[in-house]
Amino acid sequence: MPNSKKLVEEIKKYFEKRFGLSRKIWGHHIIILRNEIGWLINPQLYDWIFNIGNKAYSLGIPFVRLLPKGIKPTSWGLIFMGREITRNIIELGLEDLRGLLYRGRIKGSRDIETGYVALGYNGEIIGCGFYKDGVLENQIPKARRKSLLEILPQLK
Amino acid sequence: MERYRQIISDWDKFSYYCSQPLPKTLRVNTLKVSLDMMEKYFKKLGWSFKRFDFCLWGYEVQTGDEISRTLEHWLGYYYIQEATSFISVLALQPQPGEKILDLCAAPGGKTTFIAQIVNNKASIWANDIGFRRIRALMANIYRMGAVSVIVTGYNGLSFPQKFKFDKVLLDAPCSGEGNMRKDPRRVKGAELGFINNISGLQKGLIQRAIDVLNPGGILVYSTCTLAPEENEMVIDYVLRKRKVKVEDIDLNIPYSQGITEWNGEKFHPDLAKTMRIYPHHLNSGGGYIAKLKKIG
Ligand SMILES: C[S@@+](CC[C@H](N)C(=O)[O-])C[C@H]1O[C@@H](n2cnc3c(N)ncnc32)[C@H](O)[C@@H]1O
Numbered sequence: 001m002p003n004s005k006k007l008v009e010e011i012k013k014y015f016e017k018r019f020g021l022s023r024k025i026w027g028h029h030i031i032i033l034r035n036e037i038g039w040l041i042n043p044q045l046y047d048w049i050f051n052i053g054n055k056a057y058s059l060g061i062p063f064v065r066l067l068p069k070g071i072k073p074t075s076w077g078l079i080f081m082g083r084e085i086t087r088n089i090i091e092l093g094l095e096d097l098r099g100l101l102y103r104g105r106i107k108g109s110r111d112i113e114t115g116y117v118a119l120g121y122n123g124e125i126i127g128c129g130f131y132k133d134g135v136l137e138n139q140i141p142k143a144r145r146k147s148l149l150e151i152l153p154q155l156k
Numbered sequence: 157m158e159r160y161r162q163i164i165s166d167w168d169k170f171s172y173y174c175s176q177p178l179p180k181t182l183r184v185n186t187l188k189v190s191l192d193m194m195e196k197y198f199k200k201l202g203w204s205f206k207r208f209d210f211c212l213w214g215y216e217v218q219t220g221d222e223i224s225r226t227l228e229h230w231l232g233y234y235y236i237q238e239a240t241s242f243i244s245v246l247a248l249q250p251q252p253g254e255k256i257l258d259l260c261a262a263p264g265g266k267t268t269f270i271a272q273i274v275n276n277k278a279s280i281w282a283n284d285i286g287f288r289r290i291r292a293l294m295a296n297i298y299r300m301g302a303v304s305v306i307v308t309g310y311n312g313l314s315f316p317q318k319f320k321f322d323k324v325l326l327d328a329p330c331s332g333e334g335n336m337r338k339d340p341r342r343v344k345g346a347e348l349g350f351i352n353n354i355s356g357l358q359k360g361l362i363q364r365a366i367d368v369l370n371p372g373g374i375l376v377y378s379t380c381t382l383a384p385e386e387n388e389m390v391i392d393y394v395l396r397k398r399k400v401k402v403e404d405i406d407l408n409i410p411y412s413q414g415i416t417e418w419n420g421e422k423f424h425p426d427l428a429k430t431m432r433i434y435p436h437h438l439n440s441g442g443g444y445i446a447k448l449k450k451i452g
Contacts, residue, residue: 029303042304044253044279048319049306057290058307061298076298079231082188124231143295151225 004033011038011064014071019078019118020086031063038064040077075127075140078118082125088112090129090136091120094155100129100138101149109134122155157333157345160382163415164434173435178337179216180223181440182234183242183265186213187272187301189233197228210409211242213272216439232299237265239440240334240433244327244378245269247405247431247447252277254322259312259365262289264296266327271302280305283315312361315368323374326365328358330379330386334442337435346383355385359393366398371452375400380443382432384418387444391430392423399451402426410437414446 008031015021032039032049034056041049041060049059063077078085090110092100099106100119114132116139118125126148127140138145157174164170184194191212198205198217208214214237217223224236250256250270261267261282270280282297282305284290290309297305310316312326331346331354332339358379365375379386391414394400402424414430416423430446 040303041306042276042279044277045304045306048279048281051319052306052308055310056306056308058294058297058305060303060305061301080298080301080303122227124227126227126231148230151227151230154221154225155227 007033007066008038011071015073015081018088018115019073019081020088021081021084025081025084032059033066034059036066037062038066038071040080072139073116073128075144078125078128085118085125088115089118089120089125090131094152097121097155098152100136101140101145101152105135105137107135110136157336157343157382159345163384163418165412166434166436169436170434173439174336174343176337176435178238178441179439180219181208181214181216181237181239182223183237183269183272184213184215184234185232185268185272185300187276188231189228194228194233197233201226201228208239208242210407211246214239214242230299232301235265235268235296235300237269239438240380240443241265241441242269243407243409243431243433243443244325244376244445245273246407247445248323248325248374248376250274250278250323254278255281255320257281257283257315257319257321257324257365257368259283259315259324259326259361260285260328261293261307262286263292264300266325267293267305268296268300268302270325271297271300271304274304276302276304278304281308281319281321282306283308283310283312285309285311313357313364315364317367319368320370321368321373322370324365324369324376326361326375326377328361328377328379328386328390330354330358330381331383332380333382334380334433334435337441346381351383351385355390358386358390362390362394363397366394366400366448366450369450371450373450374403375448375450377446377448378443380441382434382442382444384415387432387446388414388416388418388423388427388430391427391446391448394448395424395426400448401451402429403447403449404429405431405445405447412437414444
């Protein structure tokens with residue numbers, strides 16, 4: 001991938017600025033760019049990754065998607081970082097969460113800059129959203145959204 | 157199952173447990189949550205719980221709830237897992253820094269357990285041939301936060317030999333007789349034709365598993381079946397085909413020794429070091445575990 005070093009640095013800066021991730025995280029994890037995904041891996045996997053070519057379906061966990069319009073955090077990545085995230089978390093109540101999962105978006109003005117946000121519920125990070133002009137959009141992927149919907153009745 | 161009456165000494169206990177529902181058991185994922193914290197969650201959920209005697213991370217819980225339907229499960233704080241399926245990973249004794257292959261890994265119960273034991277500080281390679289099962293494997297790896305795992309879809313019989321490992325887990329495809337408590341149709345035992353067929357695949361897989369081990373490396377072979385053709389006979393075969401020896405499994409759990417004779421055929425005496433787990437041993441499913449060392 002062209003300019004991969006620069007891009008990885010950009011991803012790290014983005015997470016620092018947008019989600020308040022500490023630089024220390026990168027002492028234990030590295031980001032590898034493959035197939036339009038930035039994968040979060042343990043540095044010990046590095047050797048294999050360079051010998052395996054494109055035969056691997058998955059490397060560590062998918063951390064960001066590299067879209068033409070920029071970096072998009074994955075829900076898996078945000079959940080993995082969990083309590084390390086300190087900024088741009090939108091805490092949802094049960095009704096908001098239900099609305100977001102069923103309708104894909106909810107309205108409500110918040111003091112947050114346009115961009116991706118971490119969705120919080122009950123003190124846990126549960127995935128990714130996108131906030132713009134008073135509208136919060138769900139970014140949790142379909143299968144995960146479905147399984148979360150299934151447990152909604154159990155949530156209090 | 158009747159054909160196993162001759163090798164299962166406590167047959168009445170065995171039969172009784174086969175007919176009982178399985179307890180609800182799980183593994184707390186300490187990559188994501190501490191045991192103290194999880195016990196608080198259990199209390200919050202109104203579940204009573206008991207830790208396994210033989211493993212810190214294993215719990216039996218009592219609740220009317222469906223334990224797969226909680227936010228904590230969705231977030232990867234625990235993995236629903238039978239007691240028997242802890243054993244092969246504990247026998248493998250994964251260590252930080254090692255290169256470990258899980259040759260038949262989907263849906264990932266054992267892969268993610270290995271990642272947990274080494275606290276994501278080893279290089280773990282999870283492989284499986286089933287495309288749909290690999291999707292479940294990946295979802296479980298992500299859910300459990302196992303950043304130390306890569307996933308491939310090779311046929312295990314032709315797994316590339318240029319990669320070498322310190323440890324290999326071969327949790328082989330099998331007739332699944334040990335799952336009789338989950339699926340009562342299995343109580344009558346598997347068809348012999350099927351058993352013999354799959355035994356051929358197991359013999360092929362175990363040879364490749366040994367071929368990708370470093371000298372001195374460890375292989376754990378496990379199944380969830382009781383059929384000697386898929387268990388001791390596979391190990392007996394590979395002891396003749398490859399330079400390996402059977403190792404003791406150093407775990408403090410109830411089990412029955414591997415058999416050294418079946419239907420008049422005698423096996424290598426070291427097969428007594430392998431483990432047969434019956435449903436009454438751990439109040440779980442049945443299975444088999446052998447630990448081999450590649451001679452350098
Ligand atoms: C007993 S299951 C593995 C369970 C898994 N270890 C776990 O704990 O979640 C056996 C697996 O072997 C896989 N398998 C069957 N034939 C295979 C082959 N030739 N190469 C690789 N994997 C194979 C199946 O797709 C299946 O997922």
